[in-house]
Amino acid sequence: MNTFTEENYLKAIYHLSIKEESVSTNEIAASLSTKAASVTDMLKKLAEKGLINYTKYQGVTLTASGEKVALNIIRKHRLWEYFLVEKLNFKWDEVHDVAEELEHISSKELVDRLDDFMGNPKYDPHGDPIPDRNGKFKAYELKPVSTMEVNHTGVISGVREHSPAFLQYLEKQQLVIGKKIKIEEINSYDHSVILSVEDKRVHISREVANNLLIAL
Amino acid sequence: MNTFTEENYLKAIYHLSIKEESVSTNEIAASLSTKAASVTDMLKKLAEKGLINYTKYQGVTLTASGEKVALNIIRKHRLWEYFLVEKLNFKWDEVHDVAEELEHISSKELVDRLDDFMGNPKYDPHGDPIPDRNGKFKAYELKPVSTMEVNHTGVISGVREHSPAFLQYLEKQQLVIGKKIKIEEINSYDHSVILSVEDKRVHISREVANNLLIAL
DNA sequence: TAAAAAATTTAGATTAGTCTAAAAATTTAA
DNA sequence: TTAAATTTTTAGACTAATCTAAATTTTTTA
Ligand SMILES: [Mn+2]
Ligand SMILES: [Mn+2]
Ligand SMILES: [Mn+2]
Ligand SMILES: [Mn+2]
Numbered sequence: 001m002n003t004f005t006e007e008n009y010l011k012a013i014y015h016l017s018i019k020e021e022s023v024s025t026n027e028i029a030a031s032l033s034t035k036a037a038s039v040t041d042m043l044k045k046l047a048e049k050g051l052i053n054y055t056k057y058q059g060v061t062l063t064a065s066g067e068k069v070a071l072n073i074i075r076k077h078r079l080w081e082y083f084l085v086e087k088l089n090f091k092w093d094e095v096h097d098v099a100e101e102l103e104h105i106s107s108k109e110l111v112d113r114l115d116d117f118m119g120n121p122k123y124d125p126h127g128d129p130i131p132d133r134n135g136k137f138k139a140y141e142l143k144p145v146s147t148m149e150v151n152h153t154g155v156i157s158g159v160r161e162h163s164p165a166f167l168q169y170l171e172k173q174q175l176v177i178g179k180k181i182k183i184e185e186i187n188s189y190d191h192s193v194i195l196s197v198e199d200k201r202v203h204i205s206r207e208v209a210n211n212l213l214i215a216l
Numbered sequence: 217m218n219t220f221t222e223e224n225y226l227k228a229i230y231h232l233s234i235k236e237e238s239v240s241t242n243e244i245a246a247s248l249s250t251k252a253a254s255v256t257d258m259l260k261k262l263a264e265k266g267l268i269n270y271t272k273y274q275g276v277t278l279t280a281s282g283e284k285v286a287l288n289i290i291r292k293h294r295l296w297e298y299f300l301v302e303k304l305n306f307k308w309d310e311v312h313d314v315a316e317e318l319e320h321i322s323s324k325e326l327v328d329r330l331d332d333f334m335g336n337p338k339y340d341p342h343g344d345p346i347p348d349r350n351g352k353f354k355a356y357e358l359k360p361v362s363t364m365e366v367n368h369t370g371v372i373s374g375v376r377e378h379s380p381a382f383l384q385y386l387e388k389q390q391l392v393i394g395k396k397i398k399i400e401e402i403n404s405y406d407h408s409v410i411l412s413v414e415d416k417r418v419h420i421s422r423e424v425a426n427n428l429l430i431a432l
Numbered sequence: 433t434a435a436a437a438a439a440t441t442t443a444g445a446t447t448a449g450t451c452t453a454a455a456a457a458t459t460t461a462a
Numbered sequence: 463t464t465a466a467a468t469t470t471t472t473a474g475a476c477t478a479a480t481c482t483a484a485a486t487t488t489t490t491t492a
Contacts, residue, residue, distance in 0.1 A: 005449065025470055038450050040471055045448090057457060057470060088329040098323045105321075107314045111306040221479065241440055254480055256441055263479090273440060273487060434492095441486070451476075458469070 002049075005105050007073050008032060009042050010051060013062055014070035022059035031215075052149045068135055075131040076111050077103040078124035082110045083114060085125040092125040093167035094177070126167075127158030127177050127213065141216040145181070146209035147194060154214035173202045175212060218267075220320050223289050224248060225258050226267060227319075229278055230286035235263035238275035284351055291347040292327050293319040294340035299330060301341040308341040308392070342383075343393050343429065345375030357432040361397070361409060362425035369398045370430035377427045391428060411422045 002010070007167060016023040025043070026082060029036045047054035051066035062070060080102040080202045081175055084090040090098075105111075112133055115121075122138070129137040140157045154180045159166065174197050184201060185194040191206035206213070218226070228247045232239040241259070245252045263270035278286060283411035296318040300306040306314075321327075323356040328349055331337075338354070340346055356373045364370060372395045375382070386392060390413050400417060401410040407422035420428070 003448075026468095034449090035451065036470060037452080037472080041449075084326070088326070088333055090329070092324075093326075098321070098326050099323050100321070105314070105317050107317070109306075109310075110300070110304070110314050113306070199419055219478075242438095242488065250479090252440060253442080253482080257479075435490100436492095437488105437490070439486100441484100443484075444482090446481075447479090449477090451474100451482070452479105453473085454471080455463070455472070460465100462463100462465080 002051075002069060005042070005103055006046060006049075006051075007069065009039075009046060010066055010070040011077075012064065013052065013060060014067065014074065017062060022061055024059045024188075030062075044174055071131045071135040071213040073103050075133075075135070076105070079111060079118070079121070080132040081124045081126070082118060082121045082130065084158070086118060091167075091171070093164040093171065095125065096162060096164075116197045123177075125177070126162060127156075140213075142213040143216055144210050145183070145195070145204070145212045145214055146191065146206060148183045148193075148214065150183050151188055153180060155180050156212065158213035159191055159211060160213060164210065166208075168211065169208070173204070174198065174200065175202065175204075182212070218265075219286060221258070222265075222267075223285065223320055224261060225255075225262060226282050226286040227289045227293075229268065229276060230283065230290065233278060237276055240345045240364060242243075244276075274316060287347045287351040287364040289319050291349075291351070294319070294331055294344055294346040295330055295337070296332070297340045297342070297401060298334060298337045298346065302334060302337075308388070309387065311341065312367070312380075339393075341393070342378060343372075356429075358429040360426050361399070361411070361420070361428045361430055362407065362422060363366065364399045364409075364430065366399050366402055369396060371396050372428065373431040374429035376429060382424075382427065385424070385430065389420070390414060390416065391418065391420075397430070 008030065009032065010026055013023050016027050016031060025036050025039045028043075029039045032039075043052065043054050043060055046052045046066065047060075050063055051069060052060045052062055054060045077099045080099045081095040083172070084095040084098060085092055115133070120132070121130055123140070127140060127142075129139045130135040142158050144160065145154075151197070156175060156177055159170070160175070175181070179197050181195045181197050183193060183195050187193070192203060193206075193209045194201055194203050225244065225248065228244055232243050232247060241252050241255045242258075245255045248255070259268065259270050259276055259303050262268045263276075266279055267285060268276045268278055270276045279299065293315045297311040298313045300311040300314060301308055331349070336348070337346055339356070342357060343358075345355045347353040349376060358374050360376065361370075372393055375386070376395070391397070397411045397413050397414050399409060399411050403409070407425070408419060409421050409422075409425045410417055413417070
């Protein structure tokens with residue numbers, strides 16, 4: 001149907017489309033660690049196949065059909081991540097690269113049965129929503145810890161960054177999905193935050209507070 | 217490490233090596249549904265990488281390193297088949313094609329954890345042995361039903377053919393792995409066999425009797 | 433044991449995906 | 463509002479895997 005590479009392009013365009021209407025060649029190249037010239041070639045091919053809307057020099061958007069393909073890859077990626085964490089005891093920082101491979105396994109039957117086997121989970125280990133077999137999903141409404149005020153509480157429900165380094169750091173501080181936190185102090189000089197998780201006080205930088213998300 | 221295609225060649229050579237010492241270009245081409253000219257090219261590459269022993273016009277054998285790669289692919293193939301049948305309720309005739317894709321997922325960690333998750337099974341859904349993480353395995357000692365005599369009994373433990381059509385046929389007759397059978401009659405004209413499984417009499421052709429295997 | 437047949441390899445193309453370097457278009461900013 | 467900077471596309475090449483057709487080697491067989 002679509003090649004491994006085409007699927008990766010569609011997924012990248014989908015993710016980049018969340019921030020802006022139209023996605024540029026250079027952004028795609030950066031996101032896939034490839035060169036702009038290669039991207040241009042692929043954009044022509046994807047447009048040819050009716051998966052993207054592409055006008056020279058104007059950037060691209062996904063067509064309905066392209067979005068459907070992208071969402072299916074994302075569904076598979078997140079379901080496999082859930083499987084790896086919940087059934088095979090992987091840590092949340094170890095699953096992304098394996099899921100990058102597994103997401104390209106084509107069998108629809110496999111994904112749907114896997115989904116059922118796990119009880120049709122709605123969110124992956126990082127708090128990202130898992131599209132159902134029709135591509136429908138509901139994202140949590142989230143805000144970064146950095147926007148909270150002193151004495152407010154919230155439940156950790158997502159992350160804005162998925163690097164193993166960041167996830168490992170969070171885990172070490174017990175700042176994982178589902179934990180309830182309370183803002184104890186905000187340092188007005190560097191915007192770092194002291195919060196409490198399970199009666200322990202943790203001091204996090206502004207950057208961390210920006211990338212750690214709380215359910216509204 | 218090795219490409220998807222290289223892995224498929226090594227696996228094909230491994231399977232063909234069971235019947236003969238040295239494997240020919242044409243046999244590989246037939247087994248992979250490709251052309252002899254393509255095979256020759258790939259053999260040069262695999263020899264270059266030290267994965268096969270290849271002398272022009274003389275056929276090939278796997279090196280120790282090539283065999284190790286092949287066994288790892290086979291390990292993954294069979295473990296995934298076991299997973300699909302035991303955990304996701306696939307039928308034994310539905311798993312092969314999906315496993316052909318899954319066997320190329322590279323993560324060693326994934327396979328080993330999957331192995332543990334399922335309790336380190338020794339045989340796949342078709343009775344084929346699953347190599348352990350060191351590539352060691354023990355095949356059942358098997359003989360075809362066609363070599364059995366009247367009134368002898370045995371336990372179905374493997375198949376010589378893996379086509380969905382054959383497997384579906386067997387399933388319909390209740391002739392599945394683990395079932396005990398007894399030879400009731402052998403038709404000396406066409407070598408067809410009447411046997412009993414769980415008090416039911418089943419009439420199978422010589423061809424089926426040849427491809428259905430009993431533990432010694 | 434020399435033709436004929438079969439198997440295998442080589443030669444030359446093709447396709448997907450990638451790259452660098454150069455050209456063209458767009459955006460920015462003086 | 464034109465020149466400079468940036469972005470994007472084109473041109474031309476390369477690699478992996480494949481193919482067909484032709485050449486070569488091995489095997490068969492008469
Ligand atoms: Mn991921
Ligand atoms: Mn995730
Ligand atoms: Mn199989
Ligand atoms: Mn099998």
